[in-house]
Amino acid sequence: xxxxxxxxxxxxxxxxxxxxxxxxxxxxxxxxxxxxxxxxxxxxxxxxxxxxxxxxxxxxxxxxxxxxxxxxxxxxxxxxxxxxxxxxxxxxxxxxxxxxxxxxxxxxxxxxxxxxxxxxxxxxxxxxxxxxxxxxxxxxxxxxxxxxxxxxxxxxxxxxxxxxxxxxxxxxxxxxxxxxxxxxxxxxxxxxxxxxxxxxxxxxxxxxxxxxxxxxxxxxxxxxxxx
Ligand code: ADE
Numbered sequence: 286x287x288x289x290x291x292x293x294x295x296x297x298x299x300x301x302x303x304x305x306x307x308x309x310x311x312x313x314x315x316x317x318x319x320x321x322x323x324x325x326x327x328x329x330x331x332x333x334x335x336x337x338x339x340x341x342x343x344x345x346x347x348x349x350x351x352x353x354x355x356x357x358x359x360x361x362x363x364x365x366x367x368x369x370x371x372x373x374x375x376x377x378x379x380x381x382x383x384x385x386x387x388x389x390x391x392x393x394x395x396x397x398x399x400x401x402x403x404x405x406x407x408x409x410x411x412x413x414x415x416x417x418x419x420x421x422x423x424x425x426x427x428x429x430x431x432x433x434x435x436x437x438x439x440x441x442x443x444x445x446x447x448x449x450x451x452x453x454x455x456x457x458x459x460x461x462x463x464x465x466x467x468x469x470x471x472x473x474x475x476x477x478x479x480x481x482x483x484x485x486x487x488x489x490x491x492x493x494x495x496x497x498x499x500x501x502x503x504x505x506x507x508x509x510x511x512x
Contacts, residue, residue: 292431293323293395345402354405355408370415371414374417381457382437388438389442398430419434
């Protein structure tokens with residue numbers, strides 16, 4: 286059974302390109318991952334498929350209404366069980382590799398993208414199980430953040446990356462940044478590839494990589510070493 290991600294949004298087209306190329310597309314082609322985009326407007330109210338409304342108490346901007354979101358989520362829940370219903374928002378828990386690892390162990394998740402001024406608080410209180418931010422800045426909507434979530438989860442699902450080692454040696458696994466990498470030629474415009482990498486001495490190469498990773502992490506992200 287494939288890992289299934291349902292994404293609910295008022296702008297689903299925004300995610301088509303990132304989710305239809307590269308490793309994510311390959312995972313879908315292999316049948317390991319299924320991503321289904323849902324247009325919230327299909328669940329909108331009345332002739333104009335209304336999904337949002339003005340803020341109670343006054344104030345600028347529009348808020349996504351309860352009805353379309355509850356209807357869409359409940360329809361999906363009638364078809365299968367979901368491990369998490371995630372809301373992408375700037376005030377959620379800040380996303381990191383540890384959360385990506387946890388989410389990669391689930392089977393079915395729903396991601397709800399916010400838009401406008403946000404969503405009715407009752408959706409957050411009664412439907413959402415996890416709120417995630419991709420960083421301390423505000424996007425126009427949750428779509429790009431949802432695509433980032435899907436991509437980062439996808440590469441951790443067993444069988445997606447052919448050389449499984451490769452996801453395990455990504456930056457942030459073990460709270461370390463990745464060491465530098467080189468390819469041919471061994472010398473370019475006088476710039477040489479470190480000798481040890483050409484030595485064929487596996488233990489020495491590993492030692493060099495560990496020490497470079499530590500150096501870079503100390504220099505750029507000392508906070509990771511304190512965790
Ligand atoms: N929607 C708007 N800004 C966001 C952010 N930083 N992370 C996740 N979703 C968002």
